[in-house]
Amino acid sequence: MKDLNTTLKKIEIPQYKTYSGVVQDMELSYQLFGKKLHSAPIVVVNHALTGNSNVAGQEGWWASLIGDGKCIDTNKYTVLAFNIPGNGYDGFVVDNYKDFVAGDIARIFLQGLKELNIDRIYALIGGSLGGGIAWEMAALNPLLTEHLIPVAADWKSTDWLIANCQIQEQFLVNSRQPVHDARMHAMLCYRTPQSFKARFQRSTNEELQVFNVESWLTHHGKKLNERFQLSAYKLANQLLKTIDITREGEDAFINLQNSKTNIHI
Structure with missing residues (x-):
């Protein structure tokens, strides 16, 4: 550039x-x-x-x-x-x-x-x-x-969004792995049940002995936990539910x- x-x-x-x-x-x-x-x-x-x-x-x-x-x-x-x-x-x-x-x-x-x-x-x-x-x-x-x-x-912010942000808040305040666990939940909000079915089709990770959808969620939770601060996530979640x-x-x-x-x- x-x-x-x-x-x-x-x-x-x-x-x-x-x-x-x-x-x-x-x-x-x-x-x-x-x-x-x-x-x-x-x-x-x-x-x-x-x-x-x-x-x-x-x-x-x-x-x-x-x-x-x-x-x-x-x-x-x-x-x-x-x-x-x-x-x-x-x-x-x-x-x-x-x-x-x-x-x-x-x-x-x-x-x-x-x-x-x-x-x-x-x-x-x-x-x-x-x-x-x-x-x-x-x-x-x-x-x-x-x-x-x-x-x-x-x-x-719609009622659906506010409800999801409330669940995120509970993870961020109460979980032993707040950013990791909140991100795992958040990933569910970015895809429909149909898209999950089309992508994963109940396939499994033989090495880890888990469903691929589980390892995918864990991966994203770990990835964000490595680069994002808890205080930043709490603030962003608060902002997301207060758009009006x-x-x-x-x-x-x-x-x-x-x-x-x-x-x-």
């Missing part, structure tokens, strides 16, 4: 006040990919629950989508990705995770854009939790982006609906 500047940068946001009324200093980190900032249209990418700001390049978790000549072309755009404060990628930790809702992260991201002198972007894209935060950002500022692209994300652009009433929904934002679902 040309003009690539992937160094982790930080913005200090002192005395941020959460929706719950808690005041604390926040640290917001981000990375830039592609064209130099303010020299090209800006695409903001919000990462998912276990992701981070490293969205492109050799180790980028969305490298199949973002890069030279790819769907989000770094020869044409500046790509900006924030870290959700407390995701652990930059060393910043949030222990009081219950004090935050998804709207807080949206406001912090908007403050970050303001600090970078960005008042309008070409596109805002995010997957899962990142998509929910994108919904919240667009609802808070309907003039922010020309295109809003939430992937596998709704503008509110109508938190303060219907006006935000109506204003976004009536705006010129092109919403691609």
Whole structure:
């Protein structure tokens, strides 16, 4: 990628006040990919629950989508990705995770854009939790982006999602292997019973003497446990179940609906 500047940068946001009324200093980190900032249209990418700001390049978790000549072309755009404060990628930790809702992260991201002198972007894209935060950002500022692209994300947490997050919370608080066990459960939410049947067909791992679906779940639990902090998982789970652009009433929904934002679902 040309003009690539992937160094982790930080913005200090002192005395941020959460929706719950808690005041604390926040640290917001981000990375830039592609064209130099303010020299090209800006695409903001919000990462998912276990992701981070490293969205492109050799180790980028969305490298199949973002890069030279790819769907989000770094020869044409500046790509900006924030870290959700407390995701652990930059060393910043949030222990009081219950004090935050998804709207807080949206406001912090908007403050970050303001600090970078960005008042309008070409596109805002995010997957899962990142998509929910994108919904919240667009609802808070309907003039922010020309295109809003939430992937596998709704503008509110559904009862089904809240229920699954409650089960995740129980794993994260009570299990002897909290991240490992919570991830195993979470993997069940990403596939339908039909897809499990098509993929595994009750096959077994003869060496381990377990069903392949069991070894698959164990593998993903171990993999995430090796790279993801418990505090980050607790925070992300809390944010996931609190997505709601109508938190303060219907006006935000109506204003976004009536705006010129092109919403691609």
